[in-house]
Amino acid sequence: MAGDDQLAQRFEQHRPRLRAVAYRMLGSVSDAEDAVQNAWLPLSRAEPGDIGNLGGWLTTVVAREALHLLRSRRRRREELGDTPLPDPVVSADGDDPEQKALLADSVSLALLVVLESLSPAERLAFVLHDMFEVPFDEVAPLVDRTPAAARQLASRARRRVRGAAPPAPDEDDARQRAVVDAFFAAAAGGDFAELVRLLDPDVVFRADYGGRRRPAVYRGAEHIARQSGASRGAEIHPVLVNGLPGVVTARSGRPVSIMAFTVVGGRIVEIDGIRDAERVQRLTAGVVRFRW
Structure with missing residues (x-):
């Protein structure tokens, strides 16, 4: 024994x-x-x-x-x-030692x-x-x-x-978060010009909808800026997604999506989004408190 x-x-x-x-x-x-x-x-x-x-x-x-x-x-x-x-790997902050070990060497979602x-x-x-x-x-x-x-x-x-692989993200974590926050502020305000400014002209948005529909890839700043209205009115919870800035969005207190952002040169070059509510709830359990 x-x-x-x-x-x-x-x-x-x-x-x-x-x-x-x-x-x-x-x-x-x-x-x-x-x-x-x-x-x-x-x-x-x-x-x-x-x-x-x-x-x-x-x-x-x-x-x-x-x-x-x-x-x-x-x-x-x-x-x-x-x-x-x-x-x-979704976390509220970067201090979890198990997550640090899991994500050593910057294993981004990208x-x-x-x-x-x-x-x-x-x-x-x-x-x-x-x-x-x-x-x-x-x-x-x-x-x-x-x-x-x-x-x-x-x-x-x-x-x-x-x-x-996309270019290495900006090293300034606070600056990356500021760009993501500005993106959602512009989306909430319907500021199309600001959204386009914050997005790289060749930005890529990958969306995983679960079993409801096939995954999709969207390209181009203007195209993605037009779709940003989908987040309007949602609750935005800042999180880290594989060590990079991300958000969990919720409606009526229920998490509905996870979005991860890669910021290079002060602009968003890549967005990865999961819009499968059941999967989002599983991945965010214990990370963000929602008003169910």
Whole structure:
């Protein structure tokens, strides 16, 4: 029993890193938790002398579990014909140590969207090697490739990430929040010219509506400014979404949407919105208090 308790303690010490690996692989906090928890069973059955590097062993087990979940999910999405936005990490402030560990290295929702476009093997190779410095000779068996082929997978993924990821957001957190606040003030006041000024001319707005309709992508400052009236009259609750400024909107005290903003050069270059009320309620539970 004492040995089991000690093993459980060692497992918990590695949990933050394992959750971070799984979240980058799966883009879902709940799926990441499942992948990590599923690693406990093989660990509890393993002989202690068979595991030299516990952290590396657990990372491999979690990565394999995440790869299996990712492949299964990808097949389902191909059948359904759409790809929802990843689950963001929504927080009231940036002081939660668990969330800091999960989002280390600025894993924005925009980056997760790009990772969703990779094949499961590319995503695993890129996440493990580029984000967690796992050698290619350890990555290769997970994707049934040689180390050289695993290196090529990561290289292809790296090029796609660099080509599709938005520029790095402004470093001044307060300035980013001020731009987002100004955006909603202009929307509430129906100030179309100010909205266009706050939006980059090539701004992209991704909207995930859940099962009600297919995800959509809107482009261009004027086009998106015209749609901003949808938030008029809503309660606006400032939050952090994967470490960047965002809001939860509510109507009649019920949360209805999450929006994440990427601000570069004082303008909004990307907006990611989830407008599935049931999913929004799940993701914001315990973060924002609503008047139900």
